Amino acid sequence: xxxxxxxxxxxxxxxxxxxxxxxxxxxxxxxxxxxxxxxxxxxxxxxxxxxxxxxxxxxxxxxxxxxxxxxxxxxxxxxxxxxxxxxxxxxxxxxxxxxxxxxxxxxxxxxxxxxxxxxxxxxxxxxxxxxxxxxxxxxxxxxxxxxxxxxxxxxxxxxxxxxxxxxxxxxxxxxxxxxxxxxxxxxxxxxxxxxxxxxxxxx
Amino acid sequence: xxxxxxxxxxxxxxxxxxxxxxxxxxxxxxxxxxxxxxxxxxxxxxxxxxxxxxxxxxxxxxxxxxxxxxxxxxxxxxxxxxxxxxxxxxxxxxxxxxxxxxxxxxxxxxxxxxxxxxxxxxxxxxxxxxxxxxxxxxxxxxxxxxxxxxxxxxxxxxxxxxxxxxxxxxxxxxxxxxxxxxxxxxxxxxxxxxxxxxxxxxxxxxx
Numbered sequence: 001x002x003x004x005x006x007x008x009x010x011x012x013x014x015x016x017x018x019x020x021x022x023x024x025x026x027x028x029x030x031x032x033x034x035x036x037x038x039x040x041x042x043x044x045x046x047x048x049x050x051x052x053x054x055x056x057x058x059x060x061x062x063x064x065x066x067x068x069x070x071x072x073x074x075x076x077x078x079x080x081x082x083x084x085x086x087x088x089x090x091x092x093x094x095x096x097x098x099x100x101x102x103x104x105x106x107x108x109x110x111x112x113x114x115x116x117x118x119x120x121x122x123x124x125x126x127x128x129x130x131x132x133x134x135x136x137x138x139x140x141x142x143x144x145x146x147x148x149x150x151x152x153x154x155x156x157x158x159x160x161x162x163x164x165x166x167x168x169x170x171x172x173x174x175x176x177x178x179x180x181x182x183x184x185x186x187x188x189x190x191x192x193x194x195x196x197x198x199x200x201x202x203x
Numbered sequence: 204x205x206x207x208x209x210x211x212x213x214x215x216x217x218x219x220x221x222x223x224x225x226x227x228x229x230x231x232x233x234x235x236x237x238x239x240x241x242x243x244x245x246x247x248x249x250x251x252x253x254x255x256x257x258x259x260x261x262x263x264x265x266x267x268x269x270x271x272x273x274x275x276x277x278x279x280x281x282x283x284x285x286x287x288x289x290x291x292x293x294x295x296x297x298x299x300x301x302x303x304x305x306x307x308x309x310x311x312x313x314x315x316x317x318x319x320x321x322x323x324x325x326x327x328x329x330x331x332x333x334x335x336x337x338x339x340x341x342x343x344x345x346x347x348x349x350x351x352x353x354x355x356x357x358x359x360x361x362x363x364x365x366x367x368x369x370x371x372x373x374x375x376x377x378x379x380x381x382x383x384x385x386x387x388x389x390x391x392x393x394x395x396x397x398x399x400x401x402x403x404x405x406x407x408x409x410x
Binding site: 069070073076077078080081083084085087088089091092093141150151152153154155157158159161162 | 254255258318383384387390391393394395397398399400401402403404405406407408409
């Protein structure tokens, strides 16, 4: 016959004591932006900390997937390069007027392109994406933490941006199914709404 | 009669003063000593722990591996030979190194060619490999006070490492299936190298 051990008051005390150890405050985990790891984390989180940026990056992937190959891969190849160029302009201090408006407009136009299922020639899509990439890159470059490790910051920044595009492409692949097309276009509409909200200062 | 615009010379000088510093030699990327690894291990890991070197190695490896058919003999001969020349130059007293901006630009060029993914003329691969290897070799010297045998071991290991990593990357990239999405993945990797290169150049300019 199986016996079941009943927890005693003693075992509860021991459990409570161990649990309390985990609640004791230790040294705070500050946010170092120096060193290799700090630079990577800082760079990786930078594109992920703004809804306007996230919306536009995902929209690039969505639109690419909607347009199909080769646009599906061309747009995510163009975007990081041009964005890094814009980032470089921001880092060295070259001014770019209307950056925030450009970023908000990128959400609006890219979102609408997906929602309305626009299919321009591939070079037109690449130019549109490239122009907006400069605004996004410039904003990131200008807001760059001063103490960041250059290489690891750049690696983190580019990988995070690429992953956002990939998530957009993954969502966009739903267009293989009829219901998926509706979902993707609705996603585009949502991104356009986010863009409008940023454009008119609601977010 | 021609007029001489007095302001232009000064403006160009200011522009040059702003842009040139990252392209000036700043000293070699001295080898970090890894505890317990010794001279050979430290030298071997050196290219992997120096960001601009890593950028060049990855860019060049991707480029060589992407070209069909895979022909490594000439590029690797040029690469290995000129890496040895660069490393020997540092052993015989060249300690100025290579500006980080130049190394980054070499990596950026290789990345750009990967993005374009066009078949290259036969001479381009050995030339690009040779230039990259010379720059990497000249930038991988040991500290001036290092004893002779230790310096020789470190430099030899660095040379082996420089060749080995490029060949490895090229070989494994060449093994990738010719499917479109896989080849596009290689181009995406190239675009990331270009993007990282742009940002590193900007950092170098800012300093």
